[in-house]
Amino acid sequence: MLTRRVIHRSFRGLVSVPKPRTPEEMAQDKEEAAKLAMQSIKDIGSMFSNSEGKGDDTEPIDSRPIFKEPSRFATLSLLHQGQVLNELQQMYDKDWHKLTLEAKQLGYYIGFGNWGSRDKFDNWNKQEPPYDLPYPTPSKLQTNDPKPQTLVHPIDPPVNLALHPIRVDQFNPKRLDGVTKFFIYLTLVVAAIALYRDKFIGEAGRPLEIVIVDPYEEERKAEQARERIEEDLKARLELEKSKSRKWYYLWIK
């Protein structure tokens, strides 16, 4: 339910330009990216692994610390994120007057905080224009006092959030993360080895096939073959016997 805001409009304009990042901030970004990559690998692993007996990974967690410190939500596994989201959604389904400040802040962080696809949106809890508004800031309006017959125009040029400096890296296909690069290079190496084998070694260099032999099956097949041979032999003898009798044998008797 708490999906991120989806941007539908294409555009060229920019909302606002963030400050240049210091080397410390860049190092911190790298560290966070490494943490996220590890978390992603864990999440992928948890999808495939049989987690029976692992205990804590699949057990519900105490969500109170997450409500107190919303930034911890980003480090949870998918399963536990789902648990916290469910708890929060149950609160949102009821009267909003009864919501605690913590529940409100956690929901806002999950929706618009600096994690996941909004990783670099560092001003999410400040009184500044967010980086993903569908209009440029400061806002330029046609008029402050529109009449019913005033014509409404779409913002021109429309705002293209994918070109915002904060998101350029995310949408840059040339800058891939380390894990993706590893798998791409691995695929290329395997393809090159396969190509080399196809061209220069051929079938002689094919991997040794491991054949698993079942002695009982072999014995059964041999028995069947033996029975078949015996039946054939018997049939042939009977045929020969019947052919060997002449018509006059009966007459002689």
Place this chain on the structure above:
Amino acid sequence: MLASTLRASLRARAIPSVSRFAGFRAVRNYSDHHLETFEEFTARFEKDFQEAPDLFEVQRLLNNAFAYDLVPAPAVIEQALLACRRVNDYPTAVRTFEALKYKVENKEQYAAYLEELKDIRKELGIDLKEELYPEA
């Protein structure tokens, strides 16, 4: 077979992939569209928010409503807030006021909108971002 596939892909990369229609797509002639009056715009978004079935649609409509050169009328914002309540998403309701804050040109206009929407905000129990994260 693999070699021929690689060769084919390399050949394909060598050809610059410029669409024949790229030039046409680069130009967006808004003047060709039917321009709405503010009254029609308001009526359309009020109706759309009333009929929005889920959070995705509510957020899509919010993005669209704010992507014009006028601030949506209070009636549209009210319907947007009711839609947030209907799909039970509190953060989007907070975000609606945040979008309104930066869409208007000055603080007086924002205060006027808040005054206009005071009742619905009180009825639904929506806080402003300023209240959730007061500046230190």
